[in-house]
Amino acid sequence: MNSIDKLSHNWLMKRALNSAVARHLHLLQGRVYDFGCGTMPYEADILERAEEYVGVDWSNTLHGTRCELVADLNSPLPIPSESADAIVSFEVLEHLCEPLNMLREANRILRPGGVILITVPFQWWVHESPWDYFRYTRFGLDYLLRKAGFEDVCVEETTGFWEMWVLKLNYQSLRLIKGPRLLRKLIRAILVPLWWVSQTTAGIVSSRWASPNETAGYVVVGRKPGQAT
Template sequence: MLASFEDYAGLLRHPGRPDERVVITPGKAGAVRAASALSAFPVVHGQPVLIDFERSVVRRADLGEEGLAPLIDRKPHSGLRQIAKALFPSTKRSRANFSALIAAAKASADDPIVVVVGGGTRGEGSRDLYADPGLKVIAFDVYPSTDLSFIADGHAIPLADASVDAVVVQAVLEHVVDPARIVAEIERVLKPGGHVYAETPFLQHVHEGPYDFWRFTESGHRLLFRAFEPMARGSLGGTGLSAYWAIRALMRDLTRSRKLGGLLSLPFLPLAFLDHRLPEARQVDSANGVYFLGRKPAQVPASTASLHPQDIYLGHQR
């Protein structure tokens, strides 16, 4: 469940300056003041905005009287789409991965603290993470949301070094300017032996408009998390789901209508369920998305030169 202010107040730091503490003055409806020795921070609807605007891609101009407007317009899915997504093999895999992350976090710490990077919208399969009373979830994003603890930029996570037990970064890395920097920040705030879970798209068309920058093969995703010991990795949706996404995009482009294109592509939705019949080695080369569950080593990891492409590749093109 979402952590209380008391659970994480002592962990807050000036973004980009983990040696400088941030002090929050709480009020009845949330924070009323946030400041470090270096500067004061805005407060929007009771949520402190812990962003160094001089070094962030988020602009101070984006912060109006009503707060930071969502940078991304996330349109709600129809009821039929929500039902279908709940049945997708990829969603079932996400739920299983979250269960594994929760078990690993609980095994490594009492009352583990889990940070969700980009938690303004809860991701697929993450329900158990927020529902578990044995977890303390800290969530942040670059715009206000009722699911957030504070507003922040993942390029400079405003938390102390080695202060949390697990980090989730789900469907986020494609939308950031520097994915490697985000991962480095995740490594910094994790305790030795802490866990990370990431999901990132591969064969998906551009979504969420101008804020969509990156795609990763499964091998590339593994290299991005090269500092972590892998526990589980692979595809989230294979050739079938990728084919459905491509047909849906084609129908939308032909009709110039998101809604009509979605309706015309419904007969092809069963393609997504064919992934049940495909071996992982076939799915991974045509993956709709990829995932990585890993552990931060207790000691400095060995040279990344040991990650030879032939050794980390999971596909069938050997």
């Protein structure tokens, strides 16, 4: 899972992603491909349930990688058809200029009955530019997965409004940390308690004041038609 640093401005997002992935780990088995694996934060968790984990990423990743397969997810992949039991892709789809190509390749690579598990941002800042192309609504995600050949598509929010709003505010406040080193340390010392309080209380408020169409992102599950062997 993603490591959580309670002094950071965005630990709430990492906790939300960890929770979203953990809820669906029971679906993963056999051989699992991680599309856009980066530093593979979920490898150990997946291998508690699956037999094999294969990381796939491209050479331009900004996060560093130790993947087994280097490939462009926008293009046909050098992976045999019906060779995977599950495919995961965490916070990657927005960085693909041809997302439908990746989803269709995932469907080809999965065995019948195989599962795809995706997380993707919705109301989130532009990041890893210039490779940040899209934001998806729940309806767009459902459409794309079904168009790629998946069924039983389920889309869930990863946060509520208040978590999303606090995270956006905290990212904006990072811009205040500038100037000489001593001043930067002072500003950070002031912001860290505010970050901690805001992120700690946001989930509590959201649980009592729901806004289902306001979220930082989504977690999506789809299944390839057919019977798993």
